[in-house]
Amino acid sequence: MDYAMLTSLRDRHPAWRLLASPHAPLLASFLHRVFVAPNVRTIPEANLAEALEDELFSLRESLGDEAFPKSARDYLKEWATPEKGWLRCFYTASSDEQQFDLTPATEKALAWLQSLTDRPFVGTESRLLTLFTLLEQITDGTETDSDKRAAELRRQRDDLDETIARAEAGELPLLDDTAIKDRFLQFKQVSRELLADFREVEFNFRQLDRKLREKITLWAGAKGALLDDILGERDAIGHSDQGRSFRAFWEFLMSSRRQEELTERLDRVMALPAVASLDPDPRTRRVHHDWLEAGEHTQRTVAQLSQQLRRFLDDKVFQENRRILELLRSVESRALAVRMAPPPAGLMAIDELHADVELPMERPLHSPVQKIRLADLNPIDGTSDIDPARLFSQVVVDKERLRASVVRALRGRPQVTLREVLEAAPLQQGLAELVAYLELAHGDRDAPAGLRALVDDRVVEPVRWDTETPAGDMVTREARLPRVIFVR
Numbered sequence: 001m002d003y004a005m006l007t008s009l010r011d012r013h014p015a016w017r018l019l020a021s022p023h024a025p026l027l028a029s030f031l032h033r034v035f036v037a038p039n040v041r042t043i044p045e046a047n048l049a050e051a052l053e054d055e056l057f058s059l060r061e062s063l064g065d066e067a068f069p070k071s072a073r074d075y076l077k078e079w080a081t082p083e084k085g086w087l088r089c090f091y092t093a094s095s096d097e098q099q100f101d102l103t104p105a106t107e108k109a110l111a112w113l114q115s116l117t118d119r120p121f122v123g124t125e126s127r128l129l130t131l132f133t134l135l136e137q138i139t140d141g142t143e144t145d146s147d148k149r150a151a152e153l154r155r156q157r158d159d160l161d162e163t164i165a166r167a168e169a170g171e172l173p174l175l176d177d178t179a180i181k182d183r184f185l186q187f188k189q190v191s192r193e194l195l196a197d198f199r200e201v202e203f204n205f206r207q208l209d210r211k212l213r214e215k216i217t218l219w220a221g222a223k224g225a226l227l228d229d230i231l232g233e234r235d236a237i238g239h240s241d242q243g244r245s246f247r248a249f250w251e252f253l254m255s256s257r258r259q260e261e262l263t264e265r266l267d268r269v270m271a272l273p274a275v276a277s278l279d280p281d282p283r284t285r286r287v288h289h290d291w292l293e294a295g296e297h298t299q300r301t302v303a304q305l306s307q308q309l310r311r312f313l314d315d316k317v318f319q320e321n322r323r324i325l326e327l328l329r330s331v332e333s334r335a336l337a338v339r340m341a342p343p344p345a346g347l348m349a350i351d352e353l354h355a356d357v358e359l360p361m362e363r364p365l366h367s368p369v370q371k372i373r374l375a376d377l378n379p380i381d382g383t384s385d386i387d388p389a390r391l392f393s394q395v396v397v398d399k400e401r402l403r404a405s406v407v408r409a410l411r412g413r414p415q416v417t418l419r420e421v422l423e424a425a426p427l428q429q430g431l432a433e434l435v436a437y438l439e440l441a442h443g444d445r446d447a448p449a450g451l452r453a454l455v456d457d458r459v460v461e462p463v464r465w466d467t468e469t470p471a472g473d474m475v476t477r478e479a480r481l482p483r484v485i486f487v488r
Contacts, residue, residue, distance in 0.1 A: 014085035014105035015112075026068070027079070027086065030055050032110050035102050039290040045098040049073050076100065104200040111193070130186070177274035184275050191287045256411050397429055397436040406440070406451055406486050418484035419461045427465040434463060434479060441484050452487050459483040 010016050018027055034043065034051055043051075052072035060067060068075075080089040086106045089098055143149045166172075175183075252258055269275055270285050405425040409416045418437060427433045441453030464478045 014103060015109040017084065018086055018106060018109045019113075023068075023075075026055070026059070027106075028110055028113050031086075031102060031106060032114075036107065036110055042092075042099045042101050044095070045073075045076065045100060048100050049076060052076065102199060104203045107199055177277075180272060180274040181278060184269065184278065184280070188280065188284055191284070397433050399436055399440055402433070402437055402440055403451065410451075410486060410488055415485050415487040417461070418486070419463060421486070422463060422465075427463075430465055430467045430477065431479070434465075438481075438484065441486065454485045454487065456483040456485065 010020075018024060021027060030052060034040065034048065049072040052075060056068050056072060056075075070078075076087065076089075078084060080087040080100065085103055088101045088103050090101075091097075092099055140149070140152060143152070266285050266287070270280065406416070406421055409421045409424055418441070421437075440451070441455075459482065460480050461483050462478050462480050464476055466474055466476055468474055
């Protein structure tokens with residue numbers, strides 16, 4: 001926090017520039033209302049410009065037309081420039097319309113401005129208990145002495161037994177209204193900070209992707225060494241402290257039991273009179289769904305970056321192939337030059353040189369084409385008893401139902417085989433549904449926040465299902481295929 005660093009932050013950091021902007025009240029109020037408050041990640045340009053135009057119209061009525069002379073689209077373009085850095089403007093693969101999102105620096109500035117408002121009261125007890133709990137978890141989780149660890153666990157067991165005995169005797173220590181408000185306000189603050197952290201995590205992934213692209217562009221060595229370096233860095237972000245923490249958070253939140261528990265506890269807390277007196281935001285009741293939506297958006301961003309990086313590598317491979325073709329043409333031109341002036345000692349030698357001999361009697365004889373002549377007959381009506389309704393019978397497999405079966409089987413488990421999925425949800429449409437499962441495993445490999453599938457060719461698993469023959473008899477079919485494993 002020295003003078004030089006603060007001067008650099010004032011001149012370069014987007015959050016400081018936003019706070020120093022003459023339009024800071026407009027920026028903060030508008031961006032907080034459309035992005036932060038409803039937890040919206042991306043907004044199309046037309047919708048955002050329309051919302052900003054309504055905001056400017058109401059402000060011009062009270063402050064005058066000269067207060068904000070530019071149009072809404074001009075302000076959005078200015079806020080998204082690299083010099084400002086308050087909004088991120090980009091295009092998606094499914095639309096040719098610009099999309100806008102907040103930058104992490106803007107969200108930090110909005111969070112700091114929100115912290116300046118008066119709070120009902122400053123609670124300290126809940127934060128102190130949180131700090132004590134964190135220290136207790138660190139010390140217990142790093143204790144290597146088994147005797148001390150066992151003694152601590154026995155102490156916790158004794159405390160728990162004592163608490164259970166008091167509860168059975170009717171002694172129930174309850175929190176007063178002040179303690180409830182203190183803990184609820186801290187929960188609300190931490191939950192909003194957690195939503196803001198997702199944009200910074202996504203920003204860090206984008207920075208990593210940009211560094212990898214720069215490295216690919218400037219790489220002058222072998223392609224194998226480049227791929228090793230790239231894959232090593234992609235694994236490094238996954239195994240870093242930030243990557244491990246995000247993965248642990250995502251696994252915790254994806255548990256259906258945890259989601260149901262969070263929903264039940266939030267309903268009970270929001271119904272307390274002490275909490276209702278604080279007039280909490282109704283979105284607090286579904287904050288865990290906002291966490292899930294923000295985490296899923298981050299997962300989709302990582303998947304899209306991986307897909308774009310693969311396309312970028314494919315372009316580099318195409319350039320290398322063009323270089324190979326140029327080398328081949330160079331070899332051909334030099335071969336033509338050697339043909340005009342061959343060396344006296346010979347150019348090259350070919351082992352086991354022989355001539356292909358084809359005898360005249362081994363050649364096939366000419367077979368004239370026979371022209372088919374159609375008789376000039378009038379067609380008559382047929383008398384076949386074939387049911388024409390079978391021409392219109394089609395089998396349509398609902399892939400969404402199959403995907404839901406796989407997701408249901410993956411709840412609480414890191415991976416599941418196709419055979420286990422079929423045991424829980426047997427095939428209803430026979431071989432067509434089995435082929436749809438295989439297509440689902442292949443097609444969702446790079447889907448955002450989708451399923452990933454692995455195929456183990458070393459293990460062959462039989463898959464059986466019951467079907468009905470045209471005669472109406474039930475038979476059992478069996479297909480043998482390599483083991484297909486779905487993972488999250």
